[in-house]
Amino acid sequence: MDIPFDITGWQPTKPPSVGEEDITEDVTALVSTLSAQTEHIYRYPYDPNGWFRRGETLARLRYPELAVGDSYKAILLCHKLLKHLVEDKQWRLGSHMGFWLLDDPGDDPGADDLEAEGESNGTDVNGVDTSEASSSKAVADANEAVANDEDVTGATVGKAKAGVKAATARILADHTAADSGPANLADRGVTEPAMTGSAVTSRASTKRAARDPMVADVVDARWEQEAESGCRDDLEQRMLDLLSEAQLLEHANLDHYPEYEEGCYRQRLYPWMHSRHRRRSDGLVAEMSHEFAAAERKIWKECPDERPGDPGALAPCCTVIRHAFGEFSTIDKDSSELLGVFATKDIATDTVIVIDETETWGCIGPGKDGSMSNLHGGGGCADPIHPNLPSEDVCHDLRWIRDRAGRHAAEIILRCRFLICCIHGGQQNEFGHPGMDTHPLDHPLIARLTPNYRREKVRLFSLDHDIAIPNDLLLLHGVDIFASPNYDTWVLFTLCARIENNSWSDPIHTCISPLFSLFNHSCEPNVDWSIRPDHTTMVIRVAREVTAGEQLFVEYDGFMQDQPLAARRKRMRKWLDAECQCTKCLRQEVEEEKASKESCTCGCGGCKGEMKRVVPAWDMDELPVFPEDADGRPRVWS
Numbered sequence: 001m002d003i004p005f006d007i008t009g010w011q012p013t014k015p016p017s018v019g020e021e022d023i024t025e026d027v028t029a030l031v032s033t034l035s036a037q038t039e040h041i042y043r044y045p046y047d048p049n050g051w052f053r054r055g056e057t058l059a060r061l062r063y064p065e066l067a068v069g070d071s072y073k074a075i076l077l078c079h080k081l082l083k084h085l086v087e088d089k090q091w092r093l094g095s096h097m098g099f100w101l102l103d104d105p106g107d108d109p110g111a112d113d114l115e116a117e118g119e120s121n122g123t124d125v126n127g128v129d130t131s132e133a134s135s136s137k138a139v140a141d142a143n144e145a146v147a148n149d150e151d152v153t154g155a156t157v158g159k160a161k162a163g164v165k166a167a168t169a170r171i172l173a174d175h176t177a178a179d180s181g182p183a184n185l186a187d188r189g190v191t192e193p194a195m196t197g198s199a200v201t202s203r204a205s206t207k208r209a210a211r212d213p214m215v216a217d218v219v220d221a222r223w224e225q226e227a228e229s230g231c232r233d234d235l236e237q238r239m240l241d242l243l244s245e246a247q248l249l250e251h252a253n254l255d256h257y258p259e260y261e262e263g264c265y266r267q268r269l270y271p272w273m274h275s276r277h278r279r280r281s282d283g284l285v286a287e288m289s290h291e292f293a294a295a296e297r298k299i300w301k302e303c304p305d306e307r308p309g310d311p312g313a314l315a316p317c318c319t320v321i322r323h324a325f326g327e328f329s330t331i332d333k334d335s336s337e338l339l340g341v342f343a344t345k346d347i348a349t350d351t352v353i354v355i356d357e358t359e360t361w362g363c364i365g366p367g368k369d370g371s372m373s374n375l376h377g378g379g380g381c382a383d384p385i386h387p388n389l390p391s392e393d394v395c396h397d398l399r400w401i402r403d404r405a406g407r408h409a410a411e412i413i414l415r416c417r418f419l420i421c422c423i424h425g426g427q428q429n430e431f432g433h434p435g436m437d438t439h440p441l442d443h444p445l446i447a448r449l450t451p452n453y454r455r456e457k458v459r460l461f462s463l464d465h466d467i468a469i470p471n472d473l474l475l476l477h478g479v480d481i482f483a484s485p486n487y488d489t490w491v492l493f494t495l496c497a498r499i500e501n502n503s504w505s506d507p508i509h510t511c512i513s514p515l516f517s518l519f520n521h522s523c524e525p526n527v528d529w530s531i532r533p534d535h536t537t538m539v540i541r542v543a544r545e546v547t548a549g550e551q552l553f554v555e556y557d558g559f560m561q562d563q564p565l566a567a568r569r570k571r572m573r574k575w576l577d578a579e580c581q582c583t584k585c586l587r588q589e590v591e592e593e594k595a596s597k598e599s600c601t602c603g604c605g606g607c608k609g610e611m612k613r614v615v616p617a618w619d620m621d622e623l624p625v626f627p628e629d630a631d632g633r634p635r636v637w638s
């Protein structure tokens, strides 16, 4: 969670239900608990108890999708720790469960090699300073942790370091084995954890543990004593108890469990989101205008037939501008955040202005075995390259998602492609982990997308599609989902809201075209678009003569040309969550208003002889008022 949670921004995502406890009084305390728990997770990312506790708080604050996300991570960690406890009697849990210790590191030949390597330069295998000064610091850190009333009762510095070295050797061996082939990531049953990426994570945890004295050099003596005095069974039992508690929490927040493993939520702005992720910077807006210019140059160069006219006149013909519907538009939004595409010069009918290629798309077929079943009515995409491109290596093979998500695959694959862009487009961190330091919401492909939070719309989220699959993908791509706050569950749901507001789809594909997504809708559009046979490239051309300064509009829904104003606006709510501001709607609004004015015959002195008929707000009767809606007033669209 990026910044401290401002409680005035608390907008729960859980739809209200009858008889629900009013927690207004407790919110301040819950928010401060949440901050402390998040802090704990940042320090001890592999402590399943930390994730479970935060999940509980998120559930109380009425964020079911995030509570499920945290319990899911607690469950993964419990499985992982239990596996080692059960399978290898030599292993013991280290402090906050960031790594495991071997009783006798000398037993492990790999550890010796690594140890020797580290000794030659005064550091251990992970580059940790093994000097006396470092050890004393670790003890001091341990004491500080005790003083802070944390779950640490002592320190055995030397032993911990030796253990970490041994653990590294063991985990590296695990990792090599895990690399040998793709596993069934769908299998996350209680007895057999789905942890293909766990070895990667384990290695990450060990490295991280070794670099962070609070984790690497502090051993939870209480747990150690238990292990030494033969209380491993007790340890195992406690881990099993935590596992079942985490599973209960997960299920409690999934309304349709057990048949569908789905829950209900509403998309909301999370109050801990950094301000730079709420607004698009001027730099980004300028960059998008440059992208339009570059796309145009490409048309001139590569498809001269598509671009009649003067090839020498390279001045771009469109640009991105804020306040697309005017500074004082009636839309209930910050108008500077409403971008639109405008013509910078007169453009002749049929001119191609953009050929928009995208790397962010999803397709529902075929599956890994080539099977096309389980699609809409059995018919999927016949194109053998989908959902993979021939150039994509095994690491990018997304057919396992198709196999797991069935007819929802296009949407999930699209989201996963965004995550892949972030991971591989981002910088590696100091541990060599990809994309860990680049916040996905900073990636230009995502940063440009506006979300549309529809207050009243209740959605379903799926444990597998919205939480497990994206996290499995991140693990497969080397992202430490526990240690990287950038890929916390709320980021995945924010990405989902942005994609939903900006994607286009046909029955088989779902795409975000980075330039097309900037065009606003009009019921009398001046721009037309078509899709090339590759299903993902969009060709955008002006449909009639356009003059410099005009906004360029596409039509989001081509099936309502003949509908009256009210019907069109109602249908457009799906995309706009506002009344359509296009010229046709505004013109008809004025006309209807004029027609609705009736003569007044009251005869009073101040009367102008006119009476305005009160027309009910467009969707008043459909808007429920929720207790937590900030100011408690009914929301009236004005």
Ligand SMILES: C[S@@+](CC[C@H](N)C(=O)[O-])C[C@H]1O[C@@H](n2cnc3c(N)ncnc32)[C@H](O)[C@@H]1O
Pocket: 324, 331, 337, 338, 339, 340, 448, 449, 450, 451, 452, 501, 502, 517, 518, 519, 520, 521, 522, 575, 576, 577, 578, 579, 580, 581, 582
């Ligand atoms: C695909 S985006 C278009 C670009 C968007 N204006 C932006 O700032 O990124 C769709 C969003 O633009 C706004 N929008 C598009 N057409 C509109 C219209 N005719 N009237 C009101 N809002 C519109 C709505 O907020 C909608 O959710």
